[in-house]
Amino acid sequence: MSDKPYMAEIEKFDKSKLKTETQEKNPLPSKEMTEWKQAGKS
Numbered sequence: 001m002s003d004k005p006y007m008a009e010i011e012k013f014d015k016s017k018l019k020t021e022t023q024e025k026n027p028l029p030s031k032e033m034t035e036w037k038q039a040g041k042s
Contacts (some may be wrong), residue, residue: 029037
């Protein structure tokens with residue numbers, strides 16, 4: 001099987017249609033939050 005027929009499709013693909021913005025689904029806690037949690041454990 002040859003990959004050549006797909007090369008034309010790849011070359012004419014419009015990259016501007018791709019999404020580039022990502023959103024953090026599970027952000028890390030802030031520095032203040034981690035300090036608050038550590039202070040509560042001691």
